Amino acid sequence: MSEIRILLAEDQTMFRSAVISLLSLEEDLVVVGETGRGDEVEGLVRKLRPDVVLLDIEMPGLDGLSVARQLQNLEFPVRTIIVTTFGRPGYLRAALEAGVSGLVLKDKPIASLAEAIRKVVAGEQAIDSEVALAALREGSSPLTDREREVLSAARNRGTIQELSKQLTLSAGTVRNYLSSAIQKLNAQNRAEAIDIADSKGWL
Amino acid sequence: MSEIRILLAEDQTMFRSAVISLLSLEEDLVVVGETGRGDEVEGLVRKLRPDVVLLDIEMPGLDGLSVARQLQNLEFPVRTIIVTTFGRPGYLRAALEAGVSGLVLKDKPIASLAEAIRKVVAGEQAIDSEVALAALREGSSPLTDREREVLSAARNRGTIQELSKQLTLSAGTVRNYLSSAIQKLNAQNRAEAIDIADSKGWL
DNA sequence: GTGCCGGGATGACAATCGTCATGAGCAGGT
DNA sequence: ACCTGCTCATGACGATTGTCATCCCGGCAC
Structure with a gap:
């Protein structure tokens, strides 16, 4: 089994470089590209052909959910994982509608991110259980x-x-x-x- | 010259553990403690006696600026560095009034954090130049x-x-x-x- | 001492805001 | 064919908000 190719889109430089370093310690994972801007993701995906794209929600240029929708319409498949700070319950619904395969909280250890990456590459979904529960509790928006x-x-x-x-x-x-x-x-x-x-x- | 002892207070687990790993790669730095809650910092400082405390601003329990004020009143000296996402210009003034020695943006590479740590241990101040400039531009609050x-x-x-x-x-x-x-x-x-x-x- | 500024208060006024009743048009479901 | 729900609109009403003039008091500067 070959390495899993990862693209990381995250605007906080310190967080981004730190995650890259730690993910690179895993034998089966390799970070092939990185960016701090949402509007640069699609181009990088076309060029680098990663297996998984990690997306922050708040990014300059284009937000992570919009990027996910964009990537869903490519001619070739790409798995996407949202990596976000807050478990806004509504985010889960929006993320699923945008076609993402996973959602991980920054509140969790790096290990859970690596785990989520492997799961989505295997074709499964990787939704943080806290967020899933919160979404169930809150229900959906009553607003039209x-x-x-x-x-x-x-x-x-x-x-x-x-x-x-x-x-x-x-x-x-x-x-x-x-x-x-x-x-x-x-x-x-x-x-x-x-x-x-x-x-x-x-x- | 001995190692610099560091305590890290930051509520995002993923970020916290990543920073610890990367700082530990530096020969002269050692992270002696960590917490995700602001109200646990003082106790840990008394127990661990770190040279430098890294503080996030947004934390459960007690915010980083309040923690900094708390630490200023200890019987022994501790250097504090604020590590924050946004360069709210007003934060700088508040931080300086709280007695912090440094202010670093999460937007910057880890290297700048290590550099700031060494500077404050040497007795200097380490204020991110972007924030400093922004604070100058904005001026101070016109409100009473x-x-x-x-x-x-x-x-x-x-x-x-x-x-x-x-x-x-x-x-x-x-x-x-x-x-x-x-x-x-x-x-x-x-x-x-x-x-x-x-x-x-x-x- | 005489201003000036900030804190605290009152009363009056116009504009905005939140609520409600009501109506028309248009979709979808039974 | 009928009902329901969403969209869009109007008019009216009371409550809240934002503005302004004016007052008293206590520091502080000159």
């Missing part, structure tokens, strides 16, 4: 598509006026969506609703 | 103490009523402070003001 969109847009921009322009909706409609989102999330106001939805990965 | 307190409290709690109770201030006064903070930060509302201040480390 538009409610989510509006709430997500409200995260950055300030007033309802600006939101309605950006979403090409009437100001009243924006208010209605925000109001129903606030109620569904048992929040007292917009800011709290955003916090809650964000913490569960529903945005 | 109370404005900062009120804005900071507004981050979690929702309505002005709750804030006024928690701060034992009249509701009107709370509104006034929030209003002046919003204007000083060129924000359009409370939420935006919190975002701005938070992103610069002024909270």
